[in-house]
Amino acid sequence: MTIELFIQYLFAGITYGSIYAIVAIGFNIIYNTTGIINFAQGEFVMLGGMISISLLDFMPLACAIILAVAITMVIGAFIEIVFIRWLAAPSVLRMIIITIGISILIREAALYIWGEGVRSLPYFTGSAITAVGIFGARISPQVLWVVGACGLTVLALSFFFKATPVGREMRACAANRKAAILCGINTGNMVTFSFVLSAGIGALAGCMMSPITYTQYDSGTALAIKGFTVAILGGLGNVGGAVAAGLLLGVVEAFSVSVVPLAFQDVISIAILLIILFIRPNGLFASKEAAGLRAF
Amino acid sequence: MLRIRNLEAGYGKLKVLKNISMHVDPGEIVTIIGANGAGKTTLLSVIAGLLKAGKGEITFKGQDLRSLPASRIPRLGCVMVPEGRQVFSPMTVEENLLLGGHVVRSQGSRVLQGLLDYQYDLFPILKERRGQLAGTLSGGEQQMLAIARALMSRPSLVMMDEPSTGLAPLIIKGIFAVIVRLRQEGKTVLLIEQNAKAALGIADRGYVLETGKVIIQGPSQDLLQNRDVQRAYLGREKIEA
Numbered sequence: 001m002t003i004e005l006f007i008q009y010l011f012a013g014i015t016y017g018s019i020y021a022i023v024a025i026g027f028n029i030i031y032n033t034t035g036i037i038n039f040a041q042g043e044f045v046m047l048g049g050m051i052s053i054s055l056l057d058f059m060p061l062a063c064a065i066i067l068a069v070a071i072t073m074v075i076g077a078f079i080e081i082v083f084i085r086w087l088a089a090p091s092v093l094r095m096i097i098i099t100i101g102i103s104i105l106i107r108e109a110a111l112y113i114w115g116e117g118v119r120s121l122p123y124f125t126g127s128a129i130t131a132v133g134i135f136g137a138r139i140s141p142q143v144l145w146v147v148g149a150c151g152l153t154v155l156a157l158s159f160f161f162k163a164t165p166v167g168r169e170m171r172a173c174a175a176n177r178k179a180a181i182l183c184g185i186n187t188g189n190m191v192t193f194s195f196v197l198s199a200g201i202g203a204l205a206g207c208m209m210s211p212i213t214y215t216q217y218d219s220g221t222a223l224a225i226k227g228f229t230v231a232i233l234g235g236l237g238n239v240g241g242a243v244a245a246g247l248l249l250g251v252v253e254a255f256s257v258s259v260v261p262l263a264f265q266d267v268i269s270i271a272i273l274l275i276i277l278f279i280r281p282n283g284l285f286a287s288k289e290a291a292g293l294r295a296f
Numbered sequence: 297m298l299r300i301r302n303l304e305a306g307y308g309k310l311k312v313l314k315n316i317s318m319h320v321d322p323g324e325i326v327t328i329i330g331a332n333g334a335g336k337t338t339l340l341s342v343i344a345g346l347l348k349a350g351k352g353e354i355t356f357k358g359q360d361l362r363s364l365p366a367s368r369i370p371r372l373g374c375v376m377v378p379e380g381r382q383v384f385s386p387m388t389v390e391e392n393l394l395l396g397g398h399v400v401r402s403q404g405s406r407v408l409q410g411l412l413d414y415q416y417d418l419f420p421i422l423k424e425r426r427g428q429l430a431g432t433l434s435g436g437e438q439q440m441l442a443i444a445r446a447l448m449s450r451p452s453l454v455m456m457d458e459p460s461t462g463l464a465p466l467i468i469k470g471i472f473a474v475i476v477r478l479r480q481e482g483k484t485v486l487l488i489e490q491n492a493k494a495a496l497g498i499a500d501r502g503y504v505l506e507t508g509k510v511i512i513q514g515p516s517q518d519l520l521q522n523r524d525v526q527r528a529y530l531g532r533e534k535i536e537a
């Protein structure tokens with residue numbers, strides 16, 4: 001393999017990897033405050049892409065993206081308030097079935113609204129054939145947008161969780177729900193907020209990746225599976241682990257193309273998921289403490 | 297200040313509390329003693345709103361607590377230090393304290409800083425450990441943190457659920473000294489204890505709970521002299537026999 005090809009694969013891996021990481025972080029945020037896996041996470045990504053594409057007819061790209069993210073956040077809040085909030089002490093199985101139901105609902109609604117067609121946002125800078133040369137490899141500027149946006153999202157999130165009162169309260173809610181209530185924190189609102197937050201970052205990822213991967217009514221499902229794999233791989237609830245695992249999975253997938261046919265790419269990631277579930281169900285980076293605290 | 301009338305509560309069909317009536321006046325230390333399974337923790341959980349009561353009345357400063365969600369109750373000045381500390385393990389000591397100050401956050405960072413300084417004065421060890429993760433503290437330090445976290449909300453009534461459990465005698469002494477200091481500063485304390493002797497030693501009044509009912513109540517001195525209490529909870533039987 002030449003060095004140019006190596007870098008080409010590497011960048012492809014990092015691009016997909018950072019998208020997987022963002023989807024996985026969406027899983028983690030909701031998991032941390034509620035202890036459930038929201039299987040509709042991939043649909044937030046699809047909605048972000050689809051809504052921004054529709055809005056693009058009426059406004060410039062940046063406005064369309066911002067508005068699409070905001071609308072998806074409202075949808076996230078709506079879903080939590082309508083489907084999740086009124087459940088007093090739901091079992092994990094019940095929650096899983098509810099979120100799968102929500103994901104089917106959103107997907108079918110999207111099919112009804114946008115049809116089966118494959119759509120996409122235009123490239124943010126340049127066009128499909130514009131490329132930046134890096135060490136002889138040809139990299140689309142959109143790749144830099146994706147990687148940059150995902151990196152900024154992770155930084156902004158870690159600032160939010162570390163340094164703002166609301167972020168601190170969400171972490172408290174994750175660490176010990178009962179104690180959070182005793183501190184006077186309205187944990188119900190924190191759960192709504194976690195849905196809003198993960199809907200928002202999911203939608204942002206959906207906009208960023210749309211020019212490269214295209215958006216279709218059912219493109220969320222595959223992403224949710226990849227994101228779930230990454231969330232498990234990095235250790236459920238672990239945001240840093242999700243970033244590392246996302247990049248790892250993306251790069252492994254990208255390089256697998258040079259060994260196995262492209263059609264088997266998904267086989268690789270699902271195989272990784274199975275292997276991890278068998279040998280390290282707490283993830284690659286999970287601490288013992290975290291593993292002991294939660295049972296899923 | 298706190299008034300409970302004919303309270304009944306339980307888990308599903310299991311009635312844990314039966315027809316409980318009690319009150320706590322401002323400035324008092326009141327203790328509830330009783331064996332394991334007598335319903336002490338259940339009683340506190342019901343007052344704090346974590347568990348819904350079946351029947352009866354709970355009022356705090358004249359306000360009905362039963363109709364409020366649990367997260368609203370600390371805002372009224374009624375706060376609980378739960379059994380088994382329940383600190384936010386993956387967060388630092390100072391973050392734990394700031395979370396305890398959630399309900400006074402709107403009063404500005406000056407108030408919050410003042411409260412932090414007060415806690416660090418009350419428990420100097422917490423100041424040393426302020427940047428450390430709460431989960432890495434010793435049991436005694438975690439108990440101090442749990443108490444300090446509750447005090448951050450500037451409560452008028454502090455309810456403590458077995459603060460001495462699993463701690464060394466010297467640490468227990470320190471924690472009881474803090475409880476006495478809280479009363480001197482005008483706070484009211486409702487203390488649940490399995491260590492009946494120590495609890496009655498600092499309390500003004502006590503209630504003895506047995507299988508969900510108040511069987512004896514009165515001033516601490518009377519309870520300390522009461523033969524039934526001595527036999528059942530103070531381990532005096534051998535000495536007297």
